[in-house]
Amino acid sequence: MxxxxxxxxxxxxxxxxxxxxxxxxxxxxxxxxxxxxxxxxxxxxxxxxxxxxxxxxxxxxxxxxxxxxxxxxxxxxxxxxxxxxxxxxxxxxxxxxxxxxxxxxxxxxxxxxxxxxxxxxxxxxxxxxxxxxxxxxxxxxxxxxxxxxxxxxxxxxxxxxxxxxxxWDVEAMNNATEAAFGYPIFGYWYFMNETTAPETIIDHHESFSSLIWASVPGMWRTHVCPVGALKNWVETDQIAPKPDYLSDEEYTTHKSIFEKGGYRGPTNLYKAAQRNxxxxxxxxxxxxxxxxxxxxxxxxxxxxxxxxxxxxxxxxxxxxxxxxxxxxxxxxxxxxxxxxxxxxxxxxxxxxxxxxxxx
The missing domain is CATH 3.40.50.1820 (Alpha/Beta hydrolase fold, catalytic domain)
Incomplete structure (x- = not known):
């Protein structure tokens, strides 16, 4: 070399x-x-x-x-x-x-x-x-x-x-995981399938980002996975504590990437999958x-x-x-x-x- x-x-x-x-x-x-x-x-x-x-x-x-x-x-x-x-x-x-x-x-x-x-x-x-x-x-x-x-x-x-x-059968996936673990893992997929989801996320981006990167035990099973939970979290502008594994600069950089590019394309992954x-x-x-x-x-x-x-x-x-x-x-x-x-x-x-x- x-x-x-x-x-x-x-x-x-x-x-x-x-x-x-x-x-x-x-x-x-x-x-x-x-x-x-x-x-x-x-x-x-x-x-x-x-x-x-x-x-x-x-x-x-x-x-x-x-x-x-x-x-x-x-x-x-x-x-x-x-x-x-x-x-x-x-x-x-x-x-x-x-x-x-x-x-x-x-x-x-x-x-x-x-x-x-x-x-x-x-x-x-x-x-x-x-x-x-x-x-x-x-x-x-x-x-x-x-x-x-x-x-x-x-x-x-x-x-x-x-x-x-x-x-993809999201309902079956949710039913199976709820039976196994006590909560439906993929309930947030329905929110991603909504036409207005990208705008909702951007309008409440601090709330969304804080939850996505959260490292509080059990927070996702309460506020992401159940049907309607993620949408309710962001629309009510709740904020999760910042994780200790991300610096302020890293957290801000991640947010800025999506503030620039938006969530229309990213949420389309879920839409294309759910619609088979x-x-x-x-x-x-x-x-x-x-x-x-x-x-x-x-x-x-x-x-x-x-x-x-x-x-x-x-x-x-x-x-x-x-x-x-x-x-x-x-x-x-x-x-x-x-x-x-x-x-x-x-x-x-x-x-x-x-x-x-x-x-």
């Missing part, structure tokens, strides 16, 4: 999270949409990691993960300065951050988003990546596997699990592509009210019994809420690093 490359990497690795700067690239994909993404190629034969964020997130939410992945194997961690760090490719997904934000709901189906991701990988001459999806990035990673399995060597799901290409717009495309997926025959990792936060650890444990059992996901494992990061990679970056990196290195 050239000396100047090492200096650049070390400066990136030792930057504080709010200082970490992402070199951005842009690419025009099918539909004429412009994607903004970060990409650094791996050194040597190390793999590249694809990072897919969720809602309400952006590339910014990987600010603590990317430096660790880039630094992996260098002298700051290992004595061999010739060792190579991982490549990283992380887009702002459609509707988020600095990527295009079309208003039509049908543009946010996972088949189209998967095609966009494939175009970015092809543009960067990447033929194999380790896929990591957090929150709504997890169903996108699932569908990316179904449509483009050739690109993925391993799959890691944060705060969620693999989801086969079947129609993609069902005709999903029905065409080959049966062999539904089976995940690669290593799979589920990472759950021990205190996550939505991506509960029990769901990940059950997904491993169900996947093995059905043969749909025969090679899956669970890692629970205790003390973490939904934003695992932000709240527990060291533990998240170490978990992903160990998974990537497994034979």
């Amino acid at each position: 050239r000396f100047n490359q090492l200096l650049t990497l070390m400066a990136f690795a030792f930057a504080t999270p709010s200082q970490a700067q992402f070199d951005r690239k842009t690419l025009s994909v099918s539909g004429g949409y412009l994607y903004s993404y970060h990409f650094n190629a791996p050194e040597g034969d190390k793999p590249t990691v694809l990072l897919l964020h969720g809602f309400p997130s952006s590339l910014y939410d990987w600010r603590k993960t990317i430096p660790d992945l880039r630094a992996a194997g260098y002298g700051v961690i290992a004595p061999d300065l010739r060792a190579a760090g991982y490549g990283v490719i992380a887009p702002d997904l459609l509707g988020f951050g600095e990527t295009s934000k079309p208003e039509a709901v049908e543009e946010y189906v996972l088949s189209k988003l998967s095609a966009h991701v494939a175009e970015i990988l092809e543009h960067e001459n990447l033929t194999s990546v380790v896929g990591v999806g957090h929150d709504f990035g997890a169903p996108l990673l699932s569908r990316f596997w179904n449509y483009y399995p050739q690109y993925l060597s391993k799959l890691a799901f944060l705060a969620a699990t693999y989801r086969a290409p079947i129609p 717009i993609d069902s005709p495309n999903d029905a065409m997926i080959p049966a062999k592509n539904v089976i995940v025959n690669k290593p799979v990792l589920y990472v759950a936060g021990g205190n996550d009210d939505i991506g509960r650890p029990e769901l990940a444990v059950k997904a491993v059992s169900d996947g093995a019994n059905s043969g749909m996901v025969p090679n899956a494992q669970v890692k629970i990061i205790e003390g973490s809420y939904h934003w695992i990679q932000v709240q527990k970056p060291k533990e998240t990196f170490e978990t992903l690093d160990a998974f990537i290195k497994e034979a």
Whole structure:
């Protein structure tokens, strides 16, 4: 490795999270949409990691993960300065951050988003990546596997699990989780499906942001998950305490990203899913592509009210019994809420690093 490359990497690795700067690239994909993404190629034969964020997130939410992945194997961690760090490719997904934000709901189906991701990988001459999806990035990673399995060597799901290409039934999902845990996990989806949800969120953005990033035990199961609870929280301008894992600068930066871009595109993810717009495309997926025959990792936060650890444990059992996901494992990061990679970056990196290195 050239000396100047090492200096650049070390400066990136030792930057504080709010200082970490992402070199951005842009690419025009099918539909004429412009994607903004970060990409650094791996050194040597190390793999590249694809990072897919969720809602309400952006590339910014990987600010603590990317430096660790880039630094992996260098002298700051290992004595061999010739060792190579991982490549990283992380887009702002459609509707988020600095990527295009079309208003039509049908543009946010996972088949189209998967095609966009494939175009970015092809543009960067990447033929194999380790896929990591957090929150709504997890169903996108699932569908990316179904449509483009050739690109993925391993799959890691944060705060969620693999989801086969079947129609979304939010009522059934709520009934099942209420029976299992005493509350419906996906009650907030109905609010996201409302046409005026983006304006409501922006009009009460401080209230919404404070709840989304809250780390008070049980707050989501009371104020996010039940039907109507999230809408009532924001419309009455309730404020949750700021979490100790976010600096004021980080909290403000996150808010400003969405104040600039709005929530029309992000909430369209939920609308497209609930309305099952993609069902005709999903029905065409080959049966062999539904089976995940690669290593799979589920990472759950021990205190996550939505991506509960029990769901990940059950997904491993169900996947093995059905043969749909025969090679899956669970890692629970205790003390973490939904934003695992932000709240527990060291533990998240170490978990992903160990998974990537497994034979």
